Amino acid sequence: MKALILSGGKGTRLKPLTFTKAKQLVPLMNKPVLGYVLDQVSRITKEVGIVVSPEKKEDITAYVKDGGEWGVKVKYIIQDKPLGLAHAVKVAKDFLGNDDFIMYLGDNLIEQDISQYIKKFYKENLNALIFLKEVENPSQFGVAVLDKNGNVVSLVEKPKEPPSNLALVGVYVFDKSIHKAINKIRPSKRGELEITDAISYLIKNGYKVGSMILDGTWIDTGKKDDVLAANAFILDKYAKRKIEGTVENSIIDGRVIIEKGAKIKNSKIRGPAIIGKNSHVEDSFIGPYTSIGENCTIERSKIMYSIILNDVKIKDIKGIEESLIGEKSIIEKKDAFKSISLHIGDHSHIRI
Numbered sequence: 001m002k003a004l005i006l007s008g009g010k011g012t013r014l015k016p017l018t019f020t021k022a023k024q025l026v027p028l029m030n031k032p033v034l035g036y037v038l039d040q041v042s043r044i045t046k047e048v049g050i051v052v053s054p055e056k057k058e059d060i061t062a063y064v065k066d067g068g069e070w071g072v073k074v075k076y077i078i079q080d081k082p083l084g085l086a087h088a089v090k091v092a093k094d095f096l097g098n099d100d101f102i103m104y105l106g107d108n109l110i111e112q113d114i115s116q117y118i119k120k121f122y123k124e125n126l127n128a129l130i131f132l133k134e135v136e137n138p139s140q141f142g143v144a145v146l147d148k149n150g151n152v153v154s155l156v157e158k159p160k161e162p163p164s165n166l167a168l169v170g171v172y173v174f175d176k177s178i179h180k181a182i183n184k185i186r187p188s189k190r191g192e193l194e195i196t197d198a199i200s201y202l203i204k205n206g207y208k209v210g211s212m213i214l215d216g217t218w219i220d221t222g223k224k225d226d227v228l229a230a231n232a233f234i235l236d237k238y239a240k241r242k243i244e245g246t247v248e249n250s251i252i253d254g255r256v257i258i259e260k261g262a263k264i265k266n267s268k269i270r271g272p273a274i275i276g277k278n279s280h281v282e283d284s285f286i287g288p289y290t291s292i293g294e295n296c297t298i299e300r301s302k303i304m305y306s307i308i309l310n311d312v313k314i315k316d317i318k319g320i321e322e323s324l325i326g327e328k329s330i331i332e333k334k335d336a337f338k339s340i341s342l343h344i345g346d347h348s349h350i351r352i
Contacts, residue, residue: 001118001173002099003041003072006088007034007060007106008053008079022056024106025063026227026324027307028234030259030276030291032063033221034106036234041104042070043115049095050106051077051088084192086182089174098176103195105170109230111216111237114171120212121173127207128199129173132166133218141167142196144211152209155196166211168196169218177207224324231307232289239272259294276310293327 007024024034041048048067052060057076067074077092089096089103102118114131121129130152132144138159144166145154156163172195181198188194203209219230239255245262254271258264261278269275269286276294286292287304297313306323314320316333325331 001045002047002049002096002101003045004089004092004096004101004103005034005037005041005048005050005106006085006103006170007056008051008082008088022052022059023222025059026107026221027291027293027309028109028221028227028231029238029257030274030293031234033109033230034060034063036109037104037106038064038067038070038072040110040114041102042072043113044102044118046072047075048072049075049077049092051079051092053082054078054080082192084187085195086185086193086198089178089195089198090182090193093179096179100173100175103172103174105220107221108170109217109219109221109233110169110171110214111218111233112214117212118173120210124210125208126173126210127175127177128202128209129212130199130209131169131171131212131214133169133214134165135167136165138162138165138167143167146211150211150213152199152203152211154203155200157194157196166213169214170220172199177202181205181207225322227324228289228305228307228322231291232305235272235274235289235291239274241271245275254288 007022025032050060050064061076064074075095077095079088079091130144135141139162140158142155142157143159143162143164144152145163147153178198181201182193184201185193185197188197199209217233219226221227221230239257241255243252243258244260245258245264248265250264250266251268256269256271257274259275259277262275263280265282267281267284270288272288273286273290275281275292276296278294279292279296281298283300284298285302289305290303292298292308293310295311296308299315301314301317303320305321308325309327311328312325314331317331
């Protein structure tokens with residue numbers, strides 16, 4: 001089995017941050033989402049293809065490199081235009097050959113170890129296995145209808161009256177029959193080759209499509225609020241008290257990670273939280289569920305439930321909440337104000 005990770009797309013819902021950064025590289029607890037995806041697939045296979053756009057290939061390759069950190073061998077596959085998930089499979093055909101493969105959207109965070117479910121694909125002799133999650137708002141997703149044995153009967157894309165509450169998670173397992181299905185479908189109204197159309201072709205033509213319903217957390221990190229929720233989840237699950245930097249006249253409360261070279265002075269850090277390498281926090285409060293990247297300077301400020309990327313400077317800001325701040329941004333006080341919520345891209349400079 002091989003793995004195909006989709007890391008293309010424009011990241012429209014995360015603009016302006018994604019003007020300069022691939023959405024799969026947005027950090028959760030200072031680790032890109034793509035890193036968690038690679039953690040998952042490396043338990044299944046050592047042959048990994050990553051589909052990237054020409055514009056963001058350099059960023060993705062700079063992080064993943066040859067895959068050695070995860071013990072995998074990586075091949076990068078260019079998708080010139082974001083023409084759908086099925087199109088991504090099509091451009092990866094030379095890499096995939098006739099092998100079975102798991103397809104994983106590179107901006108999806110899944111709590112459960114999915115490697116344990118691959119045996120279902122083989123035990124039941126499936127042509128496709130789709131992962132599902134019960135959701136409260138199924139009309140916002142593609143949903144699946146199952147028979148009593150858990151086989152997929154039909155798929156419906158964002159229905160006004162959902163026939164079920166089982167949303168499609170961004171993880172699929174396929175055998176070689178998916179290539180035939182993709183060659184049979186046509187672009188949708190939005191001009192894309194939809195993977196749901198290809199799966200529907202399999203169902204209608206007698207192929208066996210099974211399902212697995214996840215009971216753990218699943219977050220599609222495509223929007224700011226979802227990114228912040230994912231960061232909070234990761235901090236809550238994995239953060240442990242670890243102080244490798246220096247702390248002077250400060251209170252470190254709870255599960256706080258202070259990485260090497262970081263300096264905390266006259267401040268209070270309340271966990272779960274992380275302060276990245278070589279960052280400097282002085283006369284400030286860093287609240288729960290906040291990730292501060294590397295080489296940041298935070299002075300006389302209060303930050304809660306936020307993600308601050310690398311090389312950011314924040315001074316004299318007493319109320320930043322629910323914010324996603326891009327690299328090398330500068331936020332500084334001009335006049336008195338109340339708390340704010342921000343979503344800004346790299347190299348921004350805000351005076352408040």
